[in-house]
């Protein structure tokens with residue numbers, strides 16, 4: 001049995017590697033925390049030992065790990081052909097059995113269309129003034145406090161915006177309650193899946209239960225009290241549910257809401273916090289970024305008028321900073337796919353049914369691709385055409401499943417940075433150190449004191 005575990009049956013040559021010990025495989029080493037932004041030691045050691053494509057076993061599942069840009073790109077771009085989007089059962093437990101990631105075909109396209117109507121180009125354009133007003137208000141408030149914890153504070157700010165978009169109101173207390181349900185979510189999402197009290201995974205599941213109850217109650221309330229002028233996602237969902245022959249069900253809509261709330265506030269707040277940490281660490285980069293934003297104000301007729309879409313689009317250096325942050329943040333330490341058919345790649349066989357784990361950090365932090373990969377250097381993106389998805393940049397995924405929220409997240413980050421660097425300076429108080437297991441965390445938060453700039 002042990003021999004069979006270690007030498008899985010295969011109609012060709014499997015990539016080298018080790019399946020670890022029976023049942024557990026190499027799970028424990030995979031989840032071992034580390035405290036820097038380099039490639040995860042688990043991956044780094046195995047790439048040295050076996051090469052860029054290797055086999056392993058995680059949580060009882062045989063996995064082929066992809067750390068090479070060509071193979072990773074190939075896998076992400078074969079959606080529905082050789083590979084399909086797939087996540088472990090633990091993900092499905094957390095995000096719901098009918099969440100977007102587990103859906104395929106017609107229903108997937110239908111939901112994607114729904115999301116694009118929420119966060120697409122026209123919608124983002126309309127949201128810009130509101131996002132700016134919200135950010136200004138919050139920054140003003142934070143500057144009156146002795147210190148703020150950036151990750152939490154930016155998460156609340158973003159959650160308010162998303163809940164407004166989805167549920168139509170600035171929910172105040174309910175937004176705070178919803179945030180609590182998602183607390184420590186990234187922690188539990190890619191964690192050892194043991195569902196007993198005290199574990200990160202258990203907290204994650206409890207959070208989901210509470211969040212889903214809140215969302216369900218809110219949807220029910222809207223059913224009972226429909227609004228005269230439908231304008232938010234709940235109205236849209238109810239309209240769709242009432243259509244004859246609709247593929248949408250209440251459960252699918254709620255799972256979708258849950259994914260969107262999670263995806264929008266956890267990811268962007270982590271990125272923003274890390275970006276501000278990088279700016280604090282390198283005053284020359286902060287200076288160049290500030291100059292870009294001060295020039296926007298100088299070139300305006302009325303310095304107090306709000307940001308325009310054209311101004312937003314002109315923030316070249318800001319976008320370079322955002323991309324560089326995404327490269328180093330590696331918020332998605334792994335992207336999972338399942339092989340649909342036996343697939344040959346460079347002499348190896350990827351057996352049908354096996355999981356392929358694409359590791360974007362291994363590409364983003366490869367010194368052969370990015371010189372001095374651990375250095376925050378936004379200028380490396382100067383003139384780069386491939387800033388969303390390419391063989392060497394997959395912070396937002398790639399292929400058909402490319403992140404739908406990328407531009408929404410970039411908009412929120414750019415507007416935040418604009419208001420921050422033009423009106424405020426900040427002092428670090430404490431924290432800012434990272435921990436990864438392998439999802440990013442700030443174990444001690446990142447506390448700063450904001451001060452208004454003198455004019």
Ligand code: HEM
Pocket residue numbers: 085100101112115119259260263264265267268271326331332335336394395396397398400401402403404405406408409
């Ligand atoms: C820094 C911010 C973000 C990062 C790094 C990020 C990263 C990613 C990645 C890597 C994927 C691909 C997953 C896969 O291929 O399996 C993805 C998919 C997705 N993201 Fe994001 N994301 C971010 C922000 C957002 C936001 C703000 C939203 C929502 C408004 C969002 C919604 C989604 C959705 C719905 C998918 C699934 C797409 C599909 O299956 O077709 N993301 N994201």
